[in-house]
Amino acid sequence: MKLLLAAPAVAAAVVGLVSFGAVGGSAAPQQGPVDGGDLFLAQCAGCHGADGKGIEGRGPGLTDEGAAAADFVLRTGRMPLPQPHMEAERTRPRFTEDQIVALVEHVASFGDGPPIPDVDPARGDLTRGASLYQLNCAACHVASGAGAAIGGGRNAPDLMEATATEIGEAVRIGPGAMPRFATLSDRDVDDIAAYILDMQRRRTTAPEDFGGVGPVAEGLAAWLLALLPIIALTRWIGRPHEGRDAPVDETAEAS
Amino acid sequence: MTDGAESAEVETSPDAATARRPRRGLVERYIDSVTDRLGADSLTGKVLRKVFPNHFSFLWGEVALYCFVVLLITGTYLTFFFEGSQQRLVYHGSYRPLEGAEVSAAYESVMRISYDVKGGLLIRQMHHWAALVFIGAIALHMARIFFTGAFRRPREINWVVGVLLLILALAAGFTGYSLPDDLLSGSGLRITQAIILAIPFVGERLTYLIFGGEWPGTDIIGRLYPVHILLIPAAIVALLGVHLALVWRQKHTQFRGPGRTERNVIGLRVWPGFAIKSIGLMFLVAGVITAMGALFHVNAIWLYGPYDVGAATSYSQPDWYIGFLEGSLRLMPPWEIRIGDFMINNLVFSAVLVPGVIFSGLIVVPWIERHFTKDDREHHLLDRPRDAPHRTAAGVASTAFVAVLFVGGAQDIIATTLRVSIGHVTTVLQITAVVLPPIAYFATYRICRALQTRPGPDRTERAGVIVRDAGGGYHEATEREEEEAETAASVGAGE
Amino acid sequence: MTAPGETVRRPNVRAYRAAVVSFVIATAGGIAAAIGYATDNTGDLLGLGLAAALFGIGFGLVCWAKYLDFDEHAVQEREPLVTTPAAREELHEELQTTGAALGRRKLLVGLLGVSFVSLVVGFVGPIGSLGPKPRGERARTPWRAGSRLVSLDGTPIELAATTFDQLVTVFPEGHLGVDDSQVVLLRMPPELLTQRTIDGGSLQGWVAYSKICTHAGCSVGLFGVDNRPPDTLRQLVCPCHQSVFDPLDGAEPHGGPATRSLPQLPLDVDGQGYLIAKGPFDRVVGPVAWNEA
Numbered sequence A: 001m002k003l004l005l006a007a008p009a010v011a012a013a014v015v016g017l018v019s020f021g022a023v024g025g026s027a028a029p030q031q032g033p034v035d036g037g038d039l040f041l042a043q044c045a046g047c048h049g050a051d052g053k054g055i056e057g058r059g060p061g062l063t064d065e066g067a068a069a070a071d072f073v074l075r076t077g078r079m080p081l082p083q084p085h086m087e088a089e090r091t092r093p094r095f096t097e098d099q100i101v102a103l104v105e106h107v108a109s110f111g112d113g114p115p116i117p118d119v120d121p122a123r124g125d126l127t128r129g130a131s132l133y134q135l136n137c138a139a140c141h142v143a144s145g146a147g148a149a150i151g152g153g154r155n156a157p158d159l160m161e162a163t164a165t166e167i168g169e170a171v172r173i174g175p176g177a178m179p180r181f182a183t184l185s186d187r188d189v190d191d192i193a194a195y196i197l198d199m200q201r202r203r204t205t206a207p208e209d210f211g212g213v214g215p216v217a218e219g220l221a222a223w224l225l226a227l228l229p230i231i232a233l234t235r236w237i238g239r240p241h242e243g244r245d246a247p248v249d250e251t252a253e254a255s
Numbered sequence B: 001m002t003d004g005a006e007s008a009e010v011e012t013s014p015d016a017a018t019a020r021r022p023r024r025g026l027v028e029r030y031i032d033s034v035t036d037r038l039g040a041d042s043l044t045g046k047v048l049r050k051v052f053p054n055h056f057s058f059l060w061g062e063v064a065l066y067c068f069v070v071l072l073i074t075g076t077y078l079t080f081f082f083e084g085s086q087q088r089l090v091y092h093g094s095y096r097p098l099e100g101a102e103v104s105a106a107y108e109s110v111m112r113i114s115y116d117v118k119g120g121l122l123i124r125q126m127h128h129w130a131a132l133v134f135i136g137a138i139a140l141h142m143a144r145i146f147f148t149g150a151f152r153r154p155r156e157i158n159w160v161v162g163v164l165l166l167i168l169a170l171a172a173g174f175t176g177y178s179l180p181d182d183l184l185s186g187s188g189l190r191i192t193q194a195i196i197l198a199i200p201f202v203g204e205r206l207t208y209l210i211f212g213g214e215w216p217g218t219d220i221i222g223r224l225y226p227v228h229i230l231l232i233p234a235a236i237v238a239l240l241g242v243h244l245a246l247v248w249r250q251k252h253t254q255f256r257g258p259g260r261t262e263r264n265v266i267g268l269r270v271w272p273g274f275a276i277k278s279i280g281l282m283f284l285v286a287g288v289i290t291a292m293g294a295l296f297h298v299n300a301i302w303l304y305g306p307y308d309v310g311a312a313t314s315y316s317q318p319d320w321y322i323g324f325l326e327g328s329l330r331l332m333p334p335w336e337i338r339i340g341d342f343m344i345n346n347l348v349f350s351a352v353l354v355p356g357v358i359f360s361g362l363i364v365v366p367w368i369e370r371h372f373t374k375d376d377r378e379h380h381l382l383d384r385p386r387d388a389p390h391r392t393a394a395g396v397a398s399t400a401f402v403a404v405l406f407v408g409g410a411q412d413i414i415a416t417t418l419r420v421s422i423g424h425v426t427t428v429l430q431i432t433a434v435v436l437p438p439i440a441y442f443a444t445y446r447i448c449r450a451l452q453t454r455p456g457p458d459r460t461e462r463a464g465v466i467v468r469d470a471g472g473g474y475h476e477a478t479e480r481e482e483e484e485a486e487t488a489a490s491v492g493a494g495e
Numbered sequence C: 001m002t003a004p005g006e007t008v009r010r011p012n013v014r015a016y017r018a019a020v021v022s023f024v025i026a027t028a029g030g031i032a033a034a035i036g037y038a039t040d041n042t043g044d045l046l047g048l049g050l051a052a053a054l055f056g057i058g059f060g061l062v063c064w065a066k067y068l069d070f071d072e073h074a075v076q077e078r079e080p081l082v083t084t085p086a087a088r089e090e091l092h093e094e095l096q097t098t099g100a101a102l103g104r105r106k107l108l109v110g111l112l113g114v115s116f117v118s119l120v121v122g123f124v125g126p127i128g129s130l131g132p133k134p135r136g137e138r139a140r141t142p143w144r145a146g147s148r149l150v151s152l153d154g155t156p157i158e159l160a161a162t163t164f165d166q167l168v169t170v171f172p173e174g175h176l177g178v179d180d181s182q183v184v185l186l187r188m189p190p191e192l193l194t195q196r197t198i199d200g201g202s203l204q205g206w207v208a209y210s211k212i213c214t215h216a217g218c219s220v221g222l223f224g225v226d227n228r229p230p231d232t233l234r235q236l237v238c239p240c241h242q243s244v245f246d247p248l249d250g251a252e253p254h255g256g257p258a259t260r261s262l263p264q265l266p267l268d269v270d271g272q273g274y275l276i277a278k279g280p281f282d283r284v285v286g287p288v289a290w291n292e293a
Helices: A002-023 A038-041 A066-075 A097-110 A127-141 A162-171 A186-202 A207-212 A215-238 B006-019 B026-038 B041-047 B056-079 B105-115 B118-148 B156-177 B183-197 B203-211 B220-250 B270-295 B322-333 B347-365 B363-373 B391-408 B413-420 B422-454 B479-492 C014-036 C044-068 C085-104 C106-128 C195-199
Strands: A148-151 A153-157 B049-055 B088-090 B103-104 B262-271 B338-339 B341-346 B466-468 B475-478 C073-075 C149-151 C165-172 C183-187 C206-210 C223-224 C232-237 C244-246 C252-255 C267-269 C275-277
Touching: A002 B363, A066 A097, A066 B105, A097 B026, A097 B322, A127 A148, A127 A186, A127 B006, A127 C223, A148 B413, A148 B422, A148 C223, A162 A186, A207 A215, A215 B056, A215 B270, A215 B322, A215 C044, B049 B270, B049 C073, B056 B118, B056 B270, B088 B105, B103 B105, B103 B341, B103 C106, B105 B118, B118 B156, B118 B270, B118 B322, B118 B391, B118 C044, B156 B183, B156 B220, B156 B322, B156 B347, B156 B363, B183 B203, B183 B347, B203 B220, B203 C149, B262 B270, B270 C149, B322 B347, B322 B391, B322 B413, B322 B422, B391 B413, B413 B422, B475 C206, C014 C044, C085 C106, C149 C275, C206 C275
Parallel strands: none
Antiparallel strands: A148 A153, B049 B262, B088 B103, B262 C073, B338 B341, B466 B475, C149 C165, C165 C183, C183 C206, C223 C232, C232 C244, C244 C252, C267 C275
16 A cells, blocks of 8 residues: 555656756756757846847856856856855856857957967876975965865865866966966976876875865864774773672782 | 811702701792892882782872883884984875975885884884873873872872873973974974974074074974984973872872772782782783774875975874863964064963963962861872862863864864864854853852762762761761761771 | 682683684784785785784784783782981081082182083084074065066066966076075056056056065965956965965965065066066065064
């Protein structure tokens, strides 16, 4: 009896999940060639205006953002932003590959922004990259790549999922609260990308590194993982086995 | 000298003595030959029979001691590889992102220990974890001494020695983690230099003496090295000797309980029970530290990189035990006192006054207690914290203040995790630092009083001794009256 | 040990077995550690093997002591820690005798004291060799009028670069990596700069500040900039204690513990279009001493 009642509920849930998953939120399923213009009007114009010049109080203009910016925010799922004025964060991309390419082309056509950079970490020098990362990136993104609060309620994100192209794009466009690093050459960007990818490979924010947070996490670990067990052990050691009712053994110290 | 007759006596007496002594095995004869030369009466009388009381909190001082033993052993091993010098050289080791980089010899040697010495990383990580646990154990031990009133007469001297040991341990940790000359600890050294610079009159000259000139100079790592491996450990060992000798001489305190009085100690004799348990504890502590060293990375200097000019990292905190100072630096509002060309710098408030008050307050605890309780008697029986509500409340309030400082040291991590602005976190913690201690005092006091009136399932039943006073009324005995009654009873029993 | 009338302990089989197993694990641990070292498994096998060995020995010893053979309930009397009146008298007499002897030799005592002080004074010299006397070096950095701004790899900065809200760390040419000359160079929309910043020597939106935090000396590397309205943000934050400086307004401290703004380096342009310093800093960079208010 219960199974009969449960089956339709389960079926409805499965259908709902599948359709939601396939749609991925607000993007409409597309078949055939993607029209960037139409997609922009449907998904982006609500905040950025039909002409990409921005709408006061909702979204900035995209005239000089260029392909790099559009590609960055779309591939990292930062856009579309659920609400205006939220801090954009990396999530699952909402669009398919074709849709992203089409949108990027459309946004690039608005003006004269930077193109998608060509970043090749294989060309990069790991040592130069480490040094450049330390001087330019560690102050916000932390030496381990874990990311940190930077004031004003903003957060520099963790870098463990960034691709080489995304790294190059971010350096050029300065997304969110990040400044632009115009004096970093393409070679510098290759080096930095090589280093960040190396950190990802070495899993510098893994649990055994306490998320790359540093001495605070290590101190907490010392208390929770070492001192607490040691206190428990002293409870075990210190308690006399037979208790206070054990036979008394008078032993006088020779004065 | 010996003439024939005497030497004859001398010759015969060993035979006679051996004839009188029963046959013993090799080990026993060896021990006999040692004790015959030193005199073993005090060994059997005083040493082997000395009694140490049982309570798990009494073992925390030993935990600290055994962490120190691990530090000495692992530290000695590290000194065989570490180079205490800021001389520049080029890194050629297994860690690829540093290949060809120019680093100091100190940094290079710690990288070599971590990546190219087989087992080096384990020993290094054991050393670091041992330091983190060492100071935690000291803090727990100190808290136990405070909240049970074990620092009272006749143990005031030992309390002061203990606080000095804590300060030395903090200094050992600070100098130790600064030795690798990495970005994180280098920033910490720079902050230290700025603090010393801010000291009125002597600050600049002092920094020039310590650092050999302007910041950063090329001397400081080379100078911290002998301080860390020789001066501080020697001072710790000396003071530890005094600390343990005093405990030995004055005997350990104990909690109240059946049969326990101010005049005796009940527990285990040193040999065999206490010693074997203690040795077991040493191995367990060492085992926990080794497991931490084997499982977790700590102080990943390869990620921070060498200390380079112009670089900085976020999440820039020192090791946990310096966290109270870090919090003081971060939470202190931007106050400065300026008079003409001169100033009392913000750093004087946050980094000289605050720690100065904390540590001087710690040192004079026994005398503050005596001032408020007017109690100058010897105490060998411990209080349960609830039995001294004002002391416990004061301790909890002070701990609460220091705890807020520790939390303040991590204010940016809190801001990131909770997704709020750093400024908000700072303001909230600043207010908490002022508001929480009095609330904690009041709440703790009330809880202690409430617990006092409840008969506990604990070892000491609050039996509620009733005393009749001169006016004929009855009241529940105060602690002093209770102890006087106890003393009178034991005297009456004919000691 | 068992005297008449004393209770006989029950043999504790569980504890015995536990101790046996502990020691066996300990033995295995030591061997595993040795194998780990030999096979280059210095992470888990060596470390955990050692940990098992240590833990096993400790656990076994405690089991043995606590449950098997060595637990007991011993009572010891404390000897009173008092000095008998006779001993106290004797001590005081001794002190008095010594005091009287010293009192008779006032000149010797005085000269001894003076000679000790003189000895200490003699040692001041070698202690002073630990560092030179400060001669105002901290008030001077290598920046001069005409010093070209270069990044750490030696590249100079073009005035005409078009990117705004950018950040670069620069040093004076020929003095790369000198600590007190580290400068953070920003380019921001010139219409947003305050008069104070302009007077301090900004140039077409280029602004240069000393990178050394005036609180405690860390490098102020954190430039949070978001020019998308309405939450525009431009601030320099020091990652050590979260001091916040406003780069649009002469790096005035706006939050956190810093009390002094970052000194501004006035800028100019040379014949080839590269940025140069117009002059040195007008005050001491970084954290200051008590007489440098």
